[in-house]
Amino acid sequence: MNILIDENMPYAAELFSKLGTVTAKAGRTLTTEDLIDVDALMIRSVTKVDEALLEKANKLKFVGTATAGTDHVDAELLASKGIFFTAAPGCNKVGVAEYVISALLVLSQQQGFSIADRKVGIVGAGQVGSYLSKCLSALSIQHLLCDPLKQAEGDTREFHPLQTLIAECDVLTFHTPLTKNGEHPTHHLMGDAEIAALKPGSILINAARGPVVSNDALKAALKTQQLTAVLDVFEFEPEVDMELLPMLAFATPHVAGYGLEGKARGTTMIYNSYCEFLGNQEEKVEAASLLPIAPIPKVSLSKPWDESDLMALCQLIYDVRRDDAEFRRAMADVEQQRASFDRLRKNYWDRREYSAITVAGEAAFGLESLANLGFTVEE
Numbered sequence: 001m002n003i004l005i006d007e008n009m010p011y012a013a014e015l016f017s018k019l020g021t022v023t024a025k026a027g028r029t030l031t032t033e034d035l036i037d038v039d040a041l042m043i044r045s046v047t048k049v050d051e052a053l054l055e056k057a058n059k060l061k062f063v064g065t066a067t068a069g070t071d072h073v074d075a076e077l078l079a080s081k082g083i084f085f086t087a088a089p090g091c092n093k094v095g096v097a098e099y100v101i102s103a104l105l106v107l108s109q110q111q112g113f114s115i116a117d118r119k120v121g122i123v124g125a126g127q128v129g130s131y132l133s134k135c136l137s138a139l140s141i142q143h144l145l146c147d148p149l150k151q152a153e154g155d156t157r158e159f160h161p162l163q164t165l166i167a168e169c170d171v172l173t174f175h176t177p178l179t180k181n182g183e184h185p186t187h188h189l190m191g192d193a194e195i196a197a198l199k200p201g202s203i204l205i206n207a208a209r210g211p212v213v214s215n216d217a218l219k220a221a222l223k224t225q226q227l228t229a230v231l232d233v234f235e236f237e238p239e240v241d242m243e244l245l246p247m248l249a250f251a252t253p254h255v256a257g258y259g260l261e262g263k264a265r266g267t268t269m270i271y272n273s274y275c276e277f278l279g280n281q282e283e284k285v286e287a288a289s290l291l292p293i294a295p296i297p298k299v300s301l302s303k304p305w306d307e308s309d310l311m312a313l314c315q316l317i318y319d320v321r322r323d324d325a326e327f328r329r330a331m332a333d334v335e336q337q338r339a340s341f342d343r344l345r346k347n348y349w350d351r352r353e354y355s356a357i358t359v360a361g362e363a364a365f366g367l368e369s370l371a372n373l374g375f376t377v378e379e
């Protein structure tokens with residue numbers, strides 16, 4: 001069995017080599033020649049699976065993407081060729097939500113507001129949006145959801161049109177797939193008119209796909225409007241608009257979901273799916289079994305936590321400024337931009353999720369809300 005994997009897929013080489021001969025390559029530059037005699041292909045979001053890539057795929061029977069988004073894969077084409085396709089829905093929802101929380105906490109400190117006073121609009125209430133909603137509820141932060149597709153499916157949560165979120169929310173955070181067709185396409189969901197209608201002082205966060213927010217519209221608005229923008233994804237990535245970059249409060253190279261737990265979940269979800277495909281159930285693994293202990297595994301509270309304690313706790317896990325600083329340093333070398341974008345992603349540090357830290361203390365110190373936020377707690 002020949003298995004081709006993206007070289008930027010933690011745990012994949014060890015796991016898949018139990019099932020066949022593994023070759024690891026850079027996902028962004030895979031060619032159809034790379035697929036000759038390959039039985040199974042394991043990718044990330046940077047590999048476009050289309051007619052051109054599949055042209056010489058003479059043995060391909062399985063494609064797995066260790067990602068939540070699937071806009072890079074022509075799933076209909078795979079189905080028409082009898083190639084099984086699987087993704088990793090929800091694998092990195094925790095990482096993305098913790099990215100948004102970090103951005104909000106740091107901005108609250110920089111701009112001098114309390115996160116408890118902000119109303120957040122979540123656009124896209126799927127795996128990431130719903131998990132983020134749970135986290136915001138844990139922190140008693142008011143938020144509104146927009147997801148016309150879920151609403152139409154009969155999801156009983158309260159949903160609002162995007163226009164309502166734009167008019168009422170202080171923060172708008174995007175967690176939709178990238179779609180160009182259908183009743184609710186997300187390509188340029190935030191264009192000139194939508195961005196212009198944001199409340200003065202609004203914060204816009206895009207950790208979905210770059211083209212959900214129009215690059216030109218955002219740039220124009222940042223020149224004239226009182227607006228803070230945080231981008232983890234870019235309309236033309238790995239190209240980064242060097243006029244836009246300095247206008248952003250935080251900018252990161254598509255790593256919002258890059259927690260170690262999330263990557264382990266992504267890899268094991270497609271690995272387990274491949275085991276099932278091969279009828280080899282006994283080789284399946286649990287993502288948690290692959291993870292090392294966190295560098296600071298336990299902390300103790302000596303009093304009920306307040307916003308600055310929360311910031312300290314969350315920063316033990318993730319501070320968006322770390323990735324932002326490294327990204328800006330790397331992007332400064334314009335010649336190397338594309339390569340640096342992928343290098344930062346490939347050599348990403350071992351970022352963890354809140355659950356990797358146990359917070360000890362008394363129940364009266366607010367342990368329940370920390371547990372709801374994702375921390376492991378101990379009374």
Ligand SMILES: NC(=O)C1=CN([C@@H]2O[C@H](COP(=O)(O)OP(=O)(O)OC[C@H]3O[C@@H](n4cnc5c(N)ncnc54)[C@H](O)[C@@H]3O)[C@@H](O)[C@H]2O)C=CC1
Nearest residue numbers: 068069124126127128147149175176177184207208256257
């Ligand atoms: N920056 C990063 O590292 C990551 C980015 N992503 C991106 O975030 C997206 C969302 O991830 P998940 O929540 O896991 O996917 P999901 O499929 O569980 O949820 C997406 C939600 O967006 C909704 N939606 C679709 N069109 C919409 C519209 N026009 N307006 C409002 N809502 C709309 C869908 O109904 C669905 O509920 C992914 O498709 C991917 O593109 C996901 C994980 C990591």
Ligand SMILES: O=C(O)C(=O)[C@H](O)COP(=O)(O)O
Nearest residue numbers: 044045046067068069092257
């Ligand atoms: O899961 C998704 O969708 C994502 O956007 C990924 O987390 C992005 O990472 P790569 O798959 O591009 O490494």
